[in-house]
Amino acid sequence: MELLEERIRRDGVVKSEGVLKVDSFLNHQLDIDLFDAMGEEFKRLFADAPITKILTIEASGIGIACVVARHFGVPVVFAKKAQSINLDGEMFTTRIESFTHGRVYDVIVSKKFLNADDHVLIIDDFLANGCALNGLIELVGEAGATVEGIGIAIEKGFQPGGDDLRERGYRLESLAIVERMDPETGEIAFR
Amino acid sequence: MELLEERIRRDGVVKSEGVLKVDSFLNHQLDIDLFDAMGEEFKRLFADAPITKILTIEASGIGIACVVARHFGVPVVFAKKAQSINLDGEMFTTRIESFTHGRVYDVIVSKKFLNADDHVLIIDDFLANGCALNGLIELVGEAGATVEGIGIAIEKGFQPGGDDLRERGYRLESLAIVERMDPETGEIAFR
Numbered sequence: 396m397e398l399l400e401e402r403i404r405r406d407g408v409v410k411s412e413g414v415l416k417v418d419s420f421l422n423h424q425l426d427i428d429l430f431d432a433m434g435e436e437f438k439r440l441f442a443d444a445p446i447t448k449i450l451t452i453e454a455s456g457i458g459i460a461c462v463v464a465r466h467f468g469v470p471v472v473f474a475k476k477a478q479s480i481n482l483d484g485e486m487f488t489t490r491i492e493s494f495t496h497g498r499v500y501d502v503i504v505s506k507k508f509l510n511a512d513d514h515v516l517i518i519d520d521f522l523a524n525g526c527a528l529n530g531l532i533e534l535v536g537e538a539g540a541t542v543e544g545i546g547i548a549i550e551k552g553f554q555p556g557g558d559d560l561r562e563r564g565y566r567l568e569s570l571a572i573v574e575r576m577d578p579e580t581g582e583i584a585f586r
Numbered sequence: 587m588e589l590l591e592e593r594i595r596r597d598g599v600v601k602s603e604g605v606l607k608v609d610s611f612l613n614h615q616l617d618i619d620l621f622d623a624m625g626e627e628f629k630r631l632f633a634d635a636p637i638t639k640i641l642t643i644e645a646s647g648i649g650i651a652c653v654v655a656r657h658f659g660v661p662v663v664f665a666k667k668a669q670s671i672n673l674d675g676e677m678f679t680t681r682i683e684s685f686t687h688g689r690v691y692d693v694i695v696s697k698k699f700l701n702a703d704d705h706v707l708i709i710d711d712f713l714a715n716g717c718a719l720n721g722l723i724e725l726v727g728e729a730g731a732t733v734e735g736i737g738i739a740i741e742k743g744f745q746p747g748g749d750d751l752r753e754r755g756y757r758l759e760s761l762a763i764v765e766r767m768d769p770e771t772g773e774i775a776f777r
Binding site for chain 2: 418419420423424425426427428430431453454457458460461462464465468469470471472473475477496504505507508
């Protein structure tokens with residue numbers, strides 16, 4: 396998606412070989428007009444899929460998922476990273492390793508909000524090694540629901556998560572795939 | 587707001603005298619059409635305020651804030667609950683006590699995303715004792731920015747947060763104010 400690639404080139408900061416900082420528009424300050432354009436593009440890409448629900452994971456996936464969901468006319472469910480006393484009842488659970496935060500999370504979704512009739516579009520801001528997405532796919536599987544597709548804002552094409560998911564047959568659409576980043580020059584090359 | 591009160595009556599569950607569960611539409615599964623109607627209402631209520639930015643706190647405020655922001659045409663900034671290795675640079679910081687989770691959080695916003703020219707609308711899903719909001723107000727103050735108003739989905743009118751903020755002169759608009767809840771009958775009375 397040209398608009399997103401341009402924005403990454405303009406406002407993204409290559410912090411190191413693996414770290415791309417896009418906090419000015421994607422995951423700390425959020426550009427809602429950009430998210431809206433991304434929602435339109437995901438709707439175009441998944442126009443034929445019978446999506447009933449959008450699933451994401453807190454925290455930085457939620458904003459994109461909600462703006463995208465308007466284009467599909469479906470609710471969002473976000474997986475939570477820890478048990479809260481307000482979240483009783485039965486849960487689908489999995490564990491996700493976060494390399495960014497250097498820890499392992501328990502991740503939960505209430506059984507009330509995913510079921511065997513659901514056709515799920517998974518939305519997230521970043522895809523690198525795929526740990527978070529694999530956890531979300533597992534939660535959908537526990538519910539007996541169907542993963543119709545996966546929509547990602549930025550995929551790090553030099554990490555294995557995206558290609559693994561494609562090889563396993565998932566319909567994965569990443570709006571920008573970063574192939575190489577140079578922390579010396581700040582240059583970013585897209586696939 | 588009639589639509590929200592009806593929805594709370596229909597789908598809210600009174601778990602105990604102080605705990606209202608609205609996870610089927612507000613803070614786990616998210617009803618985007620409802621959020622959109624809330625956005626329209628906040629825009630009506632704050633039509634004359636020169637809002638430049640919407641501030642919220644992760645995680646459950648983000649979805650509402652993003653859908654509301656479309657109606658104002660401004661970016662969202664969400665305060666983060668812990669330091670991430672991707673979030674370097676200088677930060678505004680405060681501490682927030684969460685009664686729901688029984689712990690104290692460090693809360694941060696990058697100095698890049700709030701400044702003295704900003705006129706901020708603070709958005710959150712719940713207002714009870716006001717700890718989270720007071721933390722967000724403090725962050726806006728650190729930036730030298732102006733709090734134009736505070737927009738809340740559900741205020742627990744029987745807890746002191748809302749009235750404290752009104753007494754301190756903040757322009758606070760809660761779309762539904764719960765005055766009493768009865769865990770025996772499930773009855774919910776609004777102000």
